């Protein structure tokens with residue numbers, strides 16, 4: 352049987368329902384900027400200056416329940432889908448702008464475990480290679496259930 | 506019976522009270538018996554070695570058996586942060602730079618037994634080689650590399666941590682050996698040069714292994730992303746000021762390696 356693309360394969364994750372304490376505590380948003388989509392952001396916006404930036408695949412924040420506190424708190428963000436977005440060369444230029452002009456402190460790329468998502472790490476690597484300044488880049492891979500599968504500095 | 510009371514005890518005291526524990530730790534490649542300092546707490550020792558949970562539990566159980574023979578003992582879990590699995594080390598970029606510097610220091614350490622083999626400090630070339638090696642140790646290994654550790658990296662963890670104190674002590678012991686080597690060169694004492702340079706070689710070889718395999722991975726797990734970026738910038742600043750010098754010293758270490766590799770296959774301290 353043809354399984355098709357693992358990135359769009361249907362998966363039922365409902366068995367997890369009710370397993371965790373569904374928070375009665377209100378989670379406060381840690382977002383400190385707008386916009387966030389990579390086509391819309393300007394790398395020169397003040398909140399990117401010297402910041403620890405997270406470059407996040409669109410699906411990540413839905414998979415990881417505590418995204419705001421675990422990854423967004425104190426950080427600046429750009430989101431993108433490496434599978435579906437068009438004109439991704441623009442992303443490379445913007446990431447390069449973060450590194451060279453906004454002089455960001457670090458870049459963390461957060462992706463899902465599906466194979467097509469690794470394109471976002473490649474994009475970041477390409478931008479970093481063409482930049483005349485170096486920053487530490489790390490990537491984190493999350494499972495469909497939001498667990499960390501891999502966390503490594505490049 | 507509780508192990509809890511022991512996990513906050515200094516490892517050297519535990520080993521001197523229960524020598525068998527030293528051999529048990531040895532089986533797990535935890536070389537506290539031969540450590541020059543040994544002031545780390547048992548819980549730090551277990552945490553930083555990043556064993557699998559099963560191995561850690563087994564190790565604690567065996568130690569508990571020695572401390573409380575014949576009794577059922579509750580085994581505490583040592584808190585750890587998630588990181589790469591034991592055995593595979595992935596450093597952050599600034600820490601990787603320090604590991605790369607270790608590689609050059611190890612080239613010099615590997616040359617030491619060759620340098621000492623037929624040493625006669627009365628001979629101009631022999632004397633010069635010792636002086637150049639000491640210059641490498643003092644400038645590259647100490648003023649450059651150890652200063653990055655002491656003034657930047659270790660400061661991020663606070664000086665009060667026992668494992669860091671142990672590393673600082675080893676830096677100091679090394680400085681003592683190097684000073685003695687220079688004095689021995691002045692006195693023309695071949696035997697003293699051999700003894701102290703060999704002692705330095707053994708000390709540093711072990712020190713670097715501990716940092717590469719234990720201390721640095723533990724630090725990487727505990728540094729925040731912000732701190733890694735900050736460390737990267739701080740190291741870059743130091744590196745910029747030392748650029749020409751580090752090229753010179755790294756070249757010296759490489760040349761030694763080539764020279765003695767050709768001469769024979771024997772490497773590392775006697």
Ligand SMILES: [Fe+2]
Pocket residue numbers: 651654672676712716
């Ligand atoms: Fe050190």
Ligand SMILES: [Fe+2]
Pocket residue numbers: 603607650651654713716
């Ligand atoms: Fe070191």
